[in-house]
Amino acid sequence: MILDVLFPNRCIHCNRIIDSEILVCDLCFNQVHFTHYDYFGNNPIKEKCSLFFPIENAFALIHFEEESLSRQIIHDLKYRSREKTGKVLAEWTTERLDFKGNKPDLLVSVPLHRKKLKERGYNQLHLFTEALSEFYNIPFDHELVRRNHYSKAQALKDKKHRLETVSTFSITRPLTEKHILVIDDVFTTGNTVSSVAWEILNAGNNKVSVLVMAEDV
Numbered sequence: 425m426i427l428d429v430l431f432p433n434r435c436i437h438c439n440r441i442i443d444s445e446i447l448v449c450d451l452c453f454n455q456v457h458f459t460h461y462d463y464f465g466n467n468p469i470k471e472k473c474s475l476f477f478p479i480e481n482a483f484a485l486i487h488f489e490e491e492s493l494s495r496q497i498i499h500d501l502k503y504r505s506r507e508k509t510g511k512v513l514a515e516w517t518t519e520r521l522d523f524k525g526n527k528p529d530l531l532v533s534v535p536l537h538r539k540k541l542k543e544r545g546y547n548q549l550h551l552f553t554e555a556l557s558e559f560y561n562i563p564f565d566h567e568l569v570r571r572n573h574y575s576k577a578q579a580l581k582d583k584k585h586r587l588e589t590v591s592t593f594s595i596t597r598p599l600t601e602k603h604i605l606v607i608d609d610v611f612t613t614g615n616t617v618s619s620v621a622w623e624i625l626n627a628g629n630n631k632v633s634v635l636v637m638a639e640d641v
């Protein structure tokens with residue numbers, strides 16, 4: 425409590441002092457660009473993903489434009505140790521995404537390589553995923569998917585060998601007859617979620633939907 429007085433929580437955009445549990449003040453909140461996508465209908469995320477793999481449903485919370493507040497939010501979450509931002513983004517998601525009795529069976533976020541996890545100290549998707557899990561009453565599994573590569577530099581070193589023998593992600597246990605919601609922070613080309621999706625689809629008779637915090641268009 426004393427820390428709240430000494431170091432009050434401030435709006436990440438305009439620096440105004442705000443309640444400790446929120447991210448931006450009311451004025452700046454109006455500048456957050458929500459996508460308002462229909463999870464069950466067609467939307468740009470679903471269309472892009474469907475070029476890569478058979479997808480059930482898809483949702484993106486915010487747009488990720490250059491110089492935007494949305495971009496700043498994701499940047500703070502990933503690089504400025506604002507892990508709790510994930511909780512706020514989860515709250516914003518629950519206010520906008522309704523599974524309407526067609527809930528996925530399991531929430532799975534894109535993993536970091538263990539070396540990167542150690543460097544950053546947290547996976548920016550974990551709190552987000554756990555908060556969604558609690559709200560929707562859907563289990564999560566941070567261990568189901570493992571990332572096999574660390575960095576591009578390392579991957580390039582023996583690229584040819586790796587391409588032949590190792591895929592980027594792998595599944596760590598048997599999985600079948602499940603509808604998995606794959607969760608990532610920023611959707612750009614769709615390569616990452618597509619790689620994870622294929623591991624899940626190849627593991628058994630599973631279905632995949634996608635949820636991303638931000639869509640980079």
Ligand SMILES: [Zn+2]
Binds near residue numbers: 436
């Ligand atoms: Zn503000």
